[in-house]
Amino acid sequence: MTLEQVSANRSFGGTQGVYTHVSAVTGTPMTFSVFVPDHAPGDRLPVLWYLSGLTCTHANVTEKGEFRRACAEAGIIFVAPDTSPRGDDVPDDDGYDFGKGAGFYVNATQAPWATHFHMRDYIEQELPEVVAANFPVDMARQGITGHSMGGHGALTIALRNPGRFRSTSAFAPIVSPLNCPWGEKALTGYLGEDQTAWAEYDACALIAGGARLPDLLVDQGEGDNFLEGQLKTHLLVEACAAAGQPVTIRMQPGYDHSYYFISTFMAEHVAWHAERLKA
């Protein structure tokens, strides 16, 4: 597996890189970014995975996420994957919320999506192997976070892989694809009409089914356009309360769904992860 470096920029006392590789899982080239703080030779650093939201690539958080100062100070490697396979051979949809840029971190089972849209396996299996083989990460100390669709990805991947992540957080996550138009469209398309196949991709359903995390931090803007119709944070509040899942959900007055919101609370998330990754 050959990793190609697209760019490398010195930033905040570390190196912000962008890399591509040919993914066996998606059958396409995949691009991701990695920030590596300066460290002593031989050191292996904790790693924080950041999964992005609809329409995003690795670039959005890399340019606008304001994570580097906090990661450099904490000595944490930050990895930001793309949100779907890309390329002329990859099917797409006219909407921004399905197809390219909208992989929903599932393994698609329905044609024509099943050929390339294996973002679950890519994020859970292939990319961690690539990162472990090429960067000075300590895979015993992983945290995961994400935004919106990527918050959904972070929560469901952490819930399905108990013990893999020492820390989990999310910014404005989709908490229940079973119960929102974005989820209904995407999961119908990728997984088919039978909603029993959806439950493993629904954080609230996973929690109700007994999956647990040590704890969980969520920030959600009260001024977020998508709060009422898509994100439905209250469903996560209720699912955690019913199941006894520890969670800290912070409603942030006035904040919207943008990177102006994410960047504001990024350093606090990095600190929250650092506390658990370096304990």
Added chain:
Amino acid sequence: MTLEQVSANRSFGGTQGVYTHVSAVTGTPMTFSVFVPDHAPGDRLPVLWYLSGLTCTHANVTEKGEFRRACAEAGIIFVAPDTSPRGDDVPDDDGYDFGKGAGFYVNATQAPWATHFHMRDYIEQELPEVVAANFPVDMARQGITGHSMGGHGALTIALRNPGRFRSTSAFAPIVSPLNCPWGEKALTGYLGEDQTAWAEYDACALIAGGARLPDLLVDQGEGDNFLEGQLKTHLLVEACAAAGQPVTIRMQPGYDHSYYFISTFMAEHVAWHAERLKA
């Protein structure tokens, strides 16, 4: 003069706004961004002007500059103008370094540029009036900074307006348009072949001619592609040394010309300005 709000996003305990107005000076609509930290009713805050580099609009630093945390903590308003007039009526050049996105903060005297390219008057006169009339700024406490072409703008505007700015800094500035290809092309186009008209737009020439600042902070990446051929930081070092102009020039190993460099040192620049603006 009517100011139209394009957007407003809550961020870092303040409001990041984008605004447009019809400029009498350029004869075009002009767009700029303003970050206003939360503050007590009636308070007037110091203002830091940030002038952008070639190809940029207000958006680059607004999205990637990582200034909001530092400005919110220091209670400083941050204003980022565009780099040229825009619009179908505005002449342009095929190069990225002349015409739209490349106003060089001059008042053009040559056709066809002289009709709209009055960025000096826009930044020195009109925009400050617009900002003073519409935002809670204390115009007795102004600082100015900028990047590359905008660093050139910050230095020359501060040097030509003694006493207006309590603090001046720059990221990777063009220090002498008289002595670099970018400057030669743009100033020939905007001002004509007679280089005597250029001197008031050349920081090194202004310092050699007796203009002074209380002090000056410059960060320059040693890995900057443009350092040798265009920026020529050593000319500023020599001009300041010859004239006795106090200056702190920090050469930053490995850093390039990008916002990965700017964002790294932005908080230190804001702190440097804050120390002088709040003294």
